[in-house]
Amino acid sequence: MPPPLDFLFPHEIGAQLIYSFVIIFCSLMIYRATKEMYELSSYKGIKYFRMSFLFFAIAYFFRYFINFFLVLFASPEANIFSGYIFLISLFVFMYSSAMAVFYLLYSVMWKKWNHSRQKIYLFSILSAIIAIIGTLFRGIEVSLLLNLIFLIFAFIILLIAYKDSKKKHKEKSLFAIYLLLFIFWVLNVIDILLPKFLQVYQILIYLASISLFMIILYKVLKKAGSD
Amino acid sequence: MTKRGKLEIMRDILLEIYNHHDSIKITPLLRKSNMSSAGFKGYYHELIEKALIKEISHHGNKFISLTEKGHRFLERYRTIINFIEEFEL
Numbered sequence: 001m002p003p004p005l006d007f008l009f010p011h012e013i014g015a016q017l018i019y020s021f022v023i024i025f026c027s028l029m030i031y032r033a034t035k036e037m038y039e040l041s042s043y044k045g046i047k048y049f050r051m052s053f054l055f056f057a058i059a060y061f062f063r064y065f066i067n068f069f070l071v072l073f074a075s076p077e078a079n080i081f082s083g084y085i086f087l088i089s090l091f092v093f094m095y096s097s098a099m100a101v102f103y104l105l106y107s108v109m110w111k112k113w114n115h116s117r118q119k120i121y122l123f124s125i126l127s128a129i130i131a132i133i134g135t136l137f138r139g140i141e142v143s144l145l146l147n148l149i150f151l152i153f154a155f156i157i158l159l160i161a162y163k164d165s166k167k168k169h170k171e172k173s174l175f176a177i178y179l180l181l182f183i184f185w186v187l188n189v190i191d192i193l194l195p196k197f198l199q200v201y202q203i204l205i206y207l208a209s210i211s212l213f214m215i216i217l218y219k220v221l222k223k224a225g226s227d
Numbered sequence: 228m229t230k231r232g233k234l235e236i237m238r239d240i241l242l243e244i245y246n247h248h249d250s251i252k253i254t255p256l257l258r259k260s261n262m263s264s265a266g267f268k269g270y271y272h273e274l275i276e277k278a279l280i281k282e283i284s285h286h287g288n289k290f291i292s293l294t295e296k297g298h299r300f301l302e303r304y305r306t307i308i309n310f311i312e313e314f315e316l
Contacts, residue, residue, distance in 0.1 A: 037310060040303055049314060049316055167315075219313065223314075
């Protein structure tokens with residue numbers, strides 16, 4: 001018979017809880033640290049940057065929720081009620097994660113893309129489509145294809161932003177951080193949709209994701225905190 | 228004009244008010260801003276709307292003064308610009 005705590009919080013859930021907590025904490029810290037700068041300046045780029053990390057926090061919260069269901073109920077869809085909650089959580093997770101990536105890309109491209117409210121609606125519609133496809137078709141081919149297309153799109157946008165950047169070559173590390181963030185984000189999504197597919201590399205994905213969020217948080221606190 | 232330029236213009240207007248002991252009439256402020264009347268009007272209303280400046284009536288004359296938020300904007304301006312540059316926003 002397992003000890004009571006193991007029953008309530010199996011090891012998988014414990015690891016997921018710590019992982020999700022660190023990422024949610026970093027994302028909300030970034031959101032909080034940039035609050036005053038946005039309130040003072042009303043600068044659109046800061047707004048989109050903040051929104052991106054708010055959506056990352058929401059996505060990771062639901063990611064943990066999904067894992068909780070996967071571990072506690074071997075097959076959440078066996079029970080109608082838990083099945084619905086599982087599907088809704090998966091939809092919110094997919095939607096929030098796509099919105100987070102769109103907002104981060106838009107934060108570096110909004111000036112070139114002629115800022116308009118319609119683009120935000122377009123991102124919402126695209127994210128909803130990605131979420132619906134990801135939720136309804138959870139097969140390996142669909143999941144990999146969907147995320148590969150999304151990653152290629154993000155890579156092209158980052159490449160354009162990188163080329164247009166006025167900074168010197170060695171000062172453009174931000175784009176590498178964003179690219180790695182997107183790659184590990186896609187691996188996170190695949191890990192949720194196909195839990196056994198990346199099981200061997202799970203801990204590496206977690207450590208790399210945490211490192212990336214902490215690097216961004218460090219850069220934000222360094223810049224936002226200095227006068 | 229880019230948004231970056233917009234922040235600079237906002238800073239310049241606020242700095243002009245600050246340099247005049249936090250109290251200046253609209254006409255000299257417009258003159259010192261080196262902007263067209265229409266351009267200045269847009270910024271002026273935006274600064275009022277964002278509560279960075281306020282209008283004060285004194286003996287029938289209207290003066291412009293910085294709000295607490297306006298002072299904070301001037302203090303944090305360099306940080307905001309550095310942040311925008313760092314994250315290519």
